[in-house]
Amino acid sequence: MQKGRILIVDDDPLVRDVLAAIFFTHGQYVTESAADGMAGIEKVKSGDYDVVFTDLTMPGITGIDFMRAAVKLKPSLPVVVITGNSTIDNAINAMREGARDFITKPFNVATVTSVADRIVGEKRLLSSIDNGDNRDSFIGRLNSELFKRLQEISILQAISTELDTLYNNKDIYEKIVEMAARLLTVKEVSFGIIEVGALKMRKAVGMSERDVPLSGTLFERVVTTGRHYLASFGETNPFTGALLTAPFFAIPFAINEEVFGIMCLANKGDGTAFTDDEVSLALTFAKKAAQRIENNALYEVFYNNLINTLKSLVISIEARDSYTKDHSERVTAYALRIADAMHLNAEERDALAFGGYLHDIGKIGVRDTILMKPGELTPEERAEINLHPVIGGNIIKPLRFFPKERDLILHHHENFDGSGYPDGLAGTNIPVTARILAVADAYDAMTSSRPYRPSRTHKLAAAELLRCSHSQFDAEIVRAFLQTLG
Numbered sequence: 353m354q355k356g357r358i359l360i361v362d363d364d365p366l367v368r369d370v371l372a373a374i375f376f377t378h379g380q381y382v383t384e385s386a387a388d389g390m391a392g393i394e395k396v397k398s399g400d401y402d403v404v405f406t407d408l409t410m411p412g413i414t415g416i417d418f419m420r421a422a423v424k425l426k427p428s429l430p431v432v433v434i435t436g437n438s439t440i441d442n443a444i445n446a447m448r449e450g451a452r453d454f455i456t457k458p459f460n461v462a463t464v465t466s467v468a469d470r471i472v473g474e475k476r477l478l479s480s481i482d483n484g485d486n487r488d489s490f491i492g493r494l495n496s497e498l499f500k501r502l503q504e505i506s507i508l509q510a511i512s513t514e515l516d517t518l519y520n521n522k523d524i525y526e527k528i529v530e531m532a533a534r535l536l537t538v539k540e541v542s543f544g545i546i547e548v549g550a551l552k553m554r555k556a557v558g559m560s561e562r563d564v565p566l567s568g569t570l571f572e573r574v575v576t577t578g579r580h581y582l583a584s585f586g587e588t589n590p591f592t593g594a595l596l597t598a599p600f601f602a603i604p605f606a607i608n609e610e611v612f613g614i615m616c617l618a619n620k621g622d623g624t625a626f627t628d629d630e631v632s633l634a635l636t637f638a639k640k641a642a643q644r645i646e647n648n649a650l651y652e653v654f655y656n657n658l659i660n661t662l663k664s665l666v667i668s669i670e671a672r673d674s675y676t677k678d679h680s681e682r683v684t685a686y687a688l689r690i691a692d693a694m695h696l697n698a699e700e701r702d703a704l705a706f707g708g709y710l711h712d713i714g715k716i717g718v719r720d721t722i723l724m725k726p727g728e729l730t731p732e733e734r735a736e737i738n739l740h741p742v743i744g745g746n747i748i749k750p751l752r753f754f755p756k757e758r759d760l761i762l763h764h765h766e767n768f769d770g771s772g773y774p775d776g777l778a779g780t781n782i783p784v785t786a787r788i789l790a791v792a793d794a795y796d797a798m799t800s801s802r803p804y805r806p807s808r809t810h811k812l813a814a815a816e817l818l819r820c821s822h823s824q825f826d827a828e829i830v831r832a833f834l835q836t837l838g
């Protein structure tokens with residue numbers, strides 16, 4: 353089989369014959385030859401060659417001039433120069449002028465044929481890209497590869513920016529479903545957690561939010577194999593028990609190869625099956641999202657340990673002062689009753705549940721002699737005690753997960769009229785959690801006994817709260833609180 357057509361331009365007939373013999377015998381090439389540059393130009397004009405081999409030093413025009421003229425005629429025609437060892441510099445110059453390669457005399461058969469094979473092979477590849485459909489499909493292939501990579505990178509970025517700010521599992525599950533619907537343009541998405549033999553739904557869009565027993569469903573297969581499953585027409589929909597009328601895609605979420613949840617995707621809208629690209633996109637997404645959930649689980653362990661540590665700190669503070677024993681616990685309970693009566697959101701309620709317990713943690717920085725002083729405090733001692741919200745805020749500050757708790761601790765001694773400390777905030781500039789805690793704190797302080805006075809009755813304490821509404825306290829909160837006490 354013929355590999356290609358080669359033109360040999362050389363004034364030495366021996367060189368032309370030897371090269372022709374090598375190309376024919378070892379390379380199955382058809383060759384033609386010319387004895388000088390001008391004859392070579394004529395050949396290039398009329399013939400169709402895959403590669404030209406030319407001598408550099410010839411009578412008439414030089415090999416370089418011939419090459420320039422040939423390339424002008426056929427811009428994609430590769431030219432290889434033939435040179436003796438003594439003129440290797442010329443060969444290098446020729447390369448700079450645009451020669452594709454050079455070969456040296458005397459010839460090495462293997463080198464000569466491999467140069468021809470390589471150049472002809474490259475030319476074929478380039479021309480297959482150059483013309484029509486092949487070119488488009490080649491560029492199309494490149495583009496789709498690039499597109500896939502870009503998509504993957506943008507998903508990873510989106511996951512980190514959208515999920516990394518969430519610390520609550522419920523928020524993360526909701527975001528996962530919302531992102532999957534958006535990224536994979538499906539109308540039905542759900543996410544559930546595996547619990548005691550069932551898939552307990554956490555969030556669904558366009559799908560049932562019903563929990564599904566695993567047994568006998570395709571979910572069981574996903575959990576046992578740890579692999580995703582693409583169900584098609586005629587298989588059973590695990591949610592409804594009916595036969596599927598559209599492709600259904602179940603993807604496991606795993607930590608340490610243990611499947612803890614399943615995301616389902618269905619209904620692309622156009623009724624088509626999931627493509628390989630969509631499957632790999634979904635799997636990349638699931639893997640990253642599972643890692644985020646795993647981090648969150650680790651964080652929760654850390655969070656719980658931390659809460660326990662801080663609670664034991666509070667207990668140690670309260671143990672120093674028997675009069676304030678269980679004060680934080682009671683204040684938190686009052687504050688949560690107010691929060692419920694005022695329909696605070698979950699985040700604010702959580703801040704009160706945790707922050708309420710810790711609100712006086714800054715007292716750990718106040719000297720015992722002041723903290724437990726039976727009589728009136730001097731102005732200096734009062735100033736030292738008044739530092740405790742700032743000290744408490746600083747204790748919580750490095751824990752970036754608790755901004756609301758920190759606000760609460762820092763501002764629980766602000767007054768509604770702006771006369772409190774440490775910042776003199778007024779009205780609704782004081783976080784609502786801190787305004788609530790101030791009321792709960794004052795009520796508990798009044799109704800429990802202190803070294804310098806016995807406890808007051810509920811009636812007197814309530815009257816005092818009402819008297820200080822608008823000045824020290826938020827009147828709306830006082831009203832809500834007194835209602836909860838009946």
Ligand SMILES: [Fe+2]
Binds near residue numbers: 711712740764765
């Ligand atoms: Fe306090």
